[in-house]
Amino acid sequence: MEFIGEKTQDGVTRREFRLAVDGDAVPGVIWAPEGAKGPRPLILLGHGGSQHKKVANLTAAAISHAQKLGYATLAIDAPGHGDRITREQAEKARAAAAEAGRKAQQGERPQAAARPTRDAGVALKHVAEWTAALDAAQGLDFVGAGQPVGYWGVSMGTRFGVPFVAQEPRITAAIFGLFGVFPGLEDHKAAAEAIRIPLMFIYQWEDELMTREQGLALFSAFGSTEKTMHINPGRHVEIPAHERDGWLGFWERHLGRA
Amino acid sequence: MEFIGEKTQDGVTRREFRLAVDGDAVPGVIWAPEGAKGPRPLILLGHGGSQHKKVANLTAAAISHAQKLGYATLAIDAPGHGDRITREQAEKARAAAAEAGRKAQQGERPQAAARPTRDAGVALKHVAEWTAALDAAQGLDFVGAGQPVGYWGVSMGTRFGVPFVAQEPRITAAIFGLFGVFPGLEDHKAAAEAIRIPLMFIYQWEDELMTREQGLALFSAFGSTEKTMHINPGRHVEIPAHERDGWLGFWERHLGRA
Secondary structure, eight states: OEEEEEEEETTEEEEEEEEEETTEEEEEEEEEETTOOSOOOEEEEEOOTTOOTTOHHHHHHHHHIIIIIOOEEEEEOOTTSGGGSOHHHHHHHHHHHHHHHHHHHTTOOOGGGGGGGGOHHHHHHHHHHHHHHHHHHHTSTTTOSSSOEEEEEOTHHHHHHHHHHHTOTTEEEEEEESOOOOTTOHHHHHHHHHOOSOEEEEEETTOTTSOHHHHHHHHHHOOOSSEEEEEESSOTTOOOTHHHHHHHHHHHHHHOOO | OEEEEEEEETTEEEEEEEEEETTEEEEEEEEEETTOOSOOOEEEEEOOTTOOTTOHHHHHHHHHIIIIIOOEEEEEOOTTSGGGSOHHHHHHHHHHHHHHHHHHHTTOOOGGGGGGGGOHHHHHHHHHHHHHHHHHHHTSTTTOSSSOEEEEEOTHHHHHHHHHHHTOTTEEEEEEESOOOOTTOHHHHHHHHHOOSOEEEEEETTOTTSOHHHHHHHHHHOOOSSEEEEEESSOTTOOOTHHHHHHHHHHHHHHOOO
């Protein structure tokens, strides 16, 4: 874990890093309360498709975790995202995602929008990166090992997060959403069935990228005895603001306070 | 509103009353912080089938509202429930509900369990009682008029609550659940479609008294733009404890603090 930048604002310190994993330099960022010392709960944030590790909703969540709960929060760029591609490639990917969303609203239900994330090889690679990032974070004095760890990720963050969480015993609670059971992704469904930790699953009732039945099927598949699905009106990217407050309560209930 | 008893415990005063509505003496109870003076938000609690106005979960909710938010809370016995029937009749009704539940778990999906509440005449009568109770409560110095009013009721509390809330402009937010769209209850679905206030809808994924599709159809029917459905594993009466904390947050967000 090589630190390459640090910035403190509003009582929260954000450190950028690069982490060598299987020959790649994975770009990451970790937030913690300013001057944080000693172990504390950690939350891992998996960003959505065409997004990156410091996208607005991830940054806002990380700041809340630090300010309100005293947690550390870590995010990494997924393969083909953020600082792992050029600015031109990122803009092209965002435009393609926006176009797929437009087509979907017109009734074409494009598997295409999520297709780059459907590759099993990419998923395996990114799971290994998450494991390495968690190892590295637990070596930091302001995180430590043995503390509760949560995973949050919706949409592509659920596509990669489910196989990661299914085989990572250090994760003690998770928030997923905006993903479903899809043809050709049987491994993903099997991973969901293997998960036993408390979890929340967020879904949008007018999601243009997937059907209601696909989301309900993924919620049903999770093996957890404590799981709760929150359905709200609106499209894929329209999760209402009040859910964010609920997430803080979920973390406090399951991970405690720092 | 004739008060017939008062008891104060743990900083909460519970007053029992009877209210004359259309020739009936409707038994009710209102809780408020000890020594409460001046207007404050009010929550109306609709109990479930075979239950009554002071059943454990309603009493616990009312005490929380008073202690944590400073609210007043009111509950009345539905027709054929609580002090409106003899103890023998109540025990018989509870036994019948338990028996219907057992049969339902064995695969017989009994419309019977909820049948007494399906009568449109009973619903109209109880809606009039709720309206009268709200009128009377707003005449009390520790409730007043013009403050936000919430309605909470699941199962039979949703069967009667939906037509009440649909035609009561003083209700500003509601929590419903454990009910669905059923054949022969088209008026109920139409009332749900007419509701426009923020609401939460609680559902149990293994509810033995109704199907997943029936619950999802009722959630979909509500006309509110802000509505959120929380689905949890388990049977009809197994709403997990963590939802209760969420309800307090929902009230605080929509009704404010006293």
